[in-house]
Amino acid sequence: MRFAQLPLQDGLTKGLPASLGQLPPAQVGRQGWNVLAEDLPLPLALLKDSSLRHNSQWMRRFLAMAGASIAPHGKTSMSPQLFARQLADGAWGITVATVQQLRVCRAAGVDRVLMANQLVGRQAVGYVLDELARDPKFEFLALVDSVSGVELLAQAAARRNPGRPLKLLVECGFRGGRAGCRNLDEALVVARAVARARPHLGLAGVEGFEGAVPAAGPEEQDRRVREFVAFMAQVASAAAAEGLIDDGEVILSAGGSAWFDLAAELPHQLGDRSARVVLRSGCYLTHDSDMYTRAAKAMRERSPAVADLGPGLRDALEVWAHVQSLPEPGLAILGMGKRDVSYDLHLPYPRMMVRPGATGVPAALPDGCEITALNDQHAFMRLPPDAALAVGDLIGCTISHPCTTFDKWRFLPIVDDQYNVIEGISTWF
Numbered sequence: 001m002r003f004a005q006l007p008l009q010d011g012l013t014k015g016l017p018a019s020l021g022q023l024p025p026a027q028v029g030r031q032g033w034n035v036l037a038e039d040l041p042l043p044l045a046l047l048k049d050s051s052l053r054h055n056s057q058w059m060r061r062f063l064a065m066a067g068a069s070i071a072p073h074g075k076t077s078m079s080p081q082l083f084a085r086q087l088a089d090g091a092w093g094i095t096v097a098t099v100q101q102l103r104v105c106r107a108a109g110v111d112r113v114l115m116a117n118q119l120v121g122r123q124a125v126g127y128v129l130d131e132l133a134r135d136p137k138f139e140f141l142a143l144v145d146s147v148s149g150v151e152l153l154a155q156a157a158a159r160r161n162p163g164r165p166l167k168l169l170v171e172c173g174f175r176g177g178r179a180g181c182r183n184l185d186e187a188l189v190v191a192r193a194v195a196r197a198r199p200h201l202g203l204a205g206v207e208g209f210e211g212a213v214p215a216a217g218p219e220e221q222d223r224r225v226r227e228f229v230a231f232m233a234q235v236a237s238a239a240a241a242e243g244l245i246d247d248g249e250v251i252l253s254a255g256g257s258a259w260f261d262l263a264a265e266l267p268h269q270l271g272d273r274s275a276r277v278v279l280r281s282g283c284y285l286t287h288d289s290d291m292y293t294r295a296a297k298a299m300r301e302r303s304p305a306v307a308d309l310g311p312g313l314r315d316a317l318e319v320w321a322h323v324q325s326l327p328e329p330g331l332a333i334l335g336m337g338k339r340d341v342s343y344d345l346h347l348p349y350p351r352m353m354v355r356p357g358a359t360g361v362p363a364a365l366p367d368g369c370e371i372t373a374l375n376d377q378h379a380f381m382r383l384p385p386d387a388a389l390a391v392g393d394l395i396g397c398t399i400s401h402p403c404t405t406f407d408k409w410r411f412l413p414i415v416d417d418q419y420n421v422i423e424g425i426s427t428w429f
Helices: 025-030 049-066 080-088 099-107 122-134 147-160 184-196 218-241 291-302
Strands: 044-048 094-096 112-118 139-144 166-172 201-208 250-254 273-279 317-328 331-334 349-354 370-374 379-382 394-398 411-415 421-426
Touching: 025 411, 025 421, 044 049, 049 080, 049 411, 080 094, 080 099, 080 421, 094 099, 099 112, 099 122, 122 139, 122 147, 122 166, 139 147, 147 166, 147 184, 147 201, 166 184, 166 218, 184 201, 184 218, 201 218, 218 250, 218 291, 349 370
Parallel strands: 044 411, 094 112, 112 139, 139 166, 166 201, 201 250, 250 273
Antiparallel strands: 044 317, 317 331, 317 394, 331 379, 349 394, 370 379, 411 421
16 A cells, blocks of 8 residues: 555544544554543544454455455545455445546555545546556556536547546436436447447446335335346346456456345356456444444345355444533433534434443443433433433444544544454545
């Protein structure tokens, strides 16, 4: 990774001691800090190293079982240090949604990037073409779903002439969804337009995102996701049969963090062409206590092979805050809010507490503790009668959505199971 010269952290960064001078991120794990000893200010988002390692190992087993590759979506964490972990684990590449995210990957030394989005606009297209010309090791894929989009890219590539084609995937979509061709005929029209634009453009395969397929309930959702995956395979087979896809392996990419087991059913062979199935789950590494927990349970129920992989994914991301006030019976006010933790899918889940000066070992909160509302910097936690909390207690919460917790932090410590800080990561949103 070429991201060795990360900017220094200091006491102006949320989550670091106010008195801290400049500290390179690589030195964070050498400070002897312990979160439960209050060596770092709260609120604080952190990552559990043991859970990260467990989740990495689980995903490696899943990919080996499915015969698939992964290009985890970088938008989840936007952390070069976590990208490095994922690539060291064998990730095929990193996925992005914007050119700013792509630039972070390039600064981090990531050489293969899948942009799971349309490549549009002078600044974005120009940067990609310049990188293709500058670095022969750089491999890049973007999406296209219209002839007009193909023509704009072909014109730009012809003007810049990076010396090799800009590689594209035909994006498949569904009625009422976001981008993507709605049927086979539309998709083949786009694929033929890309093929006509050779040598400036090249068609590498087909892409889709199954996670937004609408449905009335779980059974219908599974059925419609499978139908969408089959549609992607149909487009790829037809495009390959017409000779529209460039030489080499065909790329078939889908798989967010909820139905990647069904996306892994994409074919590995299209006639005489071999295909690489590239999943894009970004949340597997940190997981959560809500949507992805329910999705993982559904995977185990519909797939005995997934259930046989052993204990499933674990929470790795927690947010800790102090009890600031106990203003009335049954209510605690915590010092964290919308600026610190995700709330778009569900409010945080209070799980643990530590009293300063005690053993430093988290104790489970009693049943009935529930966060009922968030302000910008405060959380309202309802308490049962047996919750003997005190002002100054530390409360640990799990979260409902990794993506919208990460984006609230420029720095997160990685801790061991005793909450000793062993590493620090930076994010670049």
